[in-house]
Amino acid sequence: MGTKKQKIIVNDRMQKGYVYYRTEGVGKNFDPGFFPKLTPKQMLQMGVFGGKYMTDCTGEFPEDWFTRAKLCAERHDPAMNFFGVNASQPLAVWREKGWIYHEDPRGWFQWYCRYYMGRRCEDDERQIKRFRAMRRHIAQIKNHCKPGDLSCRPRQRQALLNWAYDSREF
Numbered sequence: 001m002g003t004k005k006q007k008i009i010v011n012d013r014m015q016k017g018y019v020y021y022r023t024e025g026v027g028k029n030f031d032p033g034f035f036p037k038l039t040p041k042q043m044l045q046m047g048v049f050g051g052k053y054m055t056d057c058t059g060e061f062p063e064d065w066f067t068r069a070k071l072c073a074e075r076h077d078p079a080m081n082f083f084g085v086n087a088s089q090p091l092a093v094w095r096e097k098g099w100i101y102h103e104d105p106r107g108w109f110q111w112y113c114r115y116y117m118g119r120r121c122e123d124d125e126r127q128i129k130r131f132r133a134m135r136r137h138i139a140q141i142k143n144h145c146k147p148g149d150l151s152c153r154p155r156q157r158q159a160l161l162n163w164a165y166d167s168r169e170f
Contacts, residue, residue: 006118012057014105022118030115034128036164040113044069048162049088051080053109061113083150087158101126112164134163142170 010018027039038046044054044065051072058066070080078086094100094107101123104110111127137156145152150168157167 008060008119010057010060012060014057018103020103020114020119020121023120024118026117028118031124031128034115034131036112036131037166037169038161038164040109040116040164041065041069043109043161043164044071046070046161047080047082048158049081049109050076050078050086052076053106054113057106061117081158082161083154083158085154085158087155087162099130108163131163134160134165138165138167138170141167 006022008020008022010016010020030036040061041064045068047070051070052075053071054061055071055073072080076086076088078084081087091100091107100107101111101121103121103123104114108127108130111123112131114121115124115127137160141153141156141160147170150157160167
C-alpha cells in the first residue's frame with residue numbers, strides 16, 4: 001500500500017505560499033546513502049543551531065517536535081546547544097557559498113526536516129552528499145578523543161549533531 005500524497009502549504013517568516021508534497025511515510029524510504037542517527041525531534045530536544053532555527057515555522061511539523069525543544073526565538077544562543085558552543089556559520093555565509101537550495105531558505109536542517117516528513121526533491125542528492133562529507137569529523141574525534149569524553153572537541157561534536165550524527169556513540 002503506497003503513501004498518500006500530502007500537500008503542504010508553508011507560510012512563515014521566510015516563505016509565503018510555498019507548496020510541496022510529502023510522498024513518503026514519515027521517517028521512511030530514505031536514500032540508502034543517507035543514514036542519520038538522530039531524528040529532527042531528537043536534535044531539537046538536544047539543542048542545535050543556538051535554538052534559533054525554527055521558532056517561527058512550528059506549524060509545518062509535528063507539535064511534539066517542539067514540546068521539549070531547546071529554542072530561543074529572540075536570538076542565536078550557543079548555550080542552547082547540547083555542547084554549549086557555537087558550531088554554526090550565519091545564514092548569510094551559507095547563502096554566499098551557494099549552500100542554500102531555493103526551496104529551503106533555512107538550509108540543511110529545513111531540508112532534513114522536510115525529507116524526514118516525506119518530501120523528496122531535486123536537492124536530495126546534493127544534501128545527502130553534504131551529510132556524508134561530515135563523516136570526516138567522526139574520524140577526527142575518534143583519533144583525538146578518548147571514548148565517551150564528550151568534552152573533547154565540542155565544536156566538532158556540535159557540528160556533527162547539527163548534521164544528525166550522534167557523537168555520544170564514539
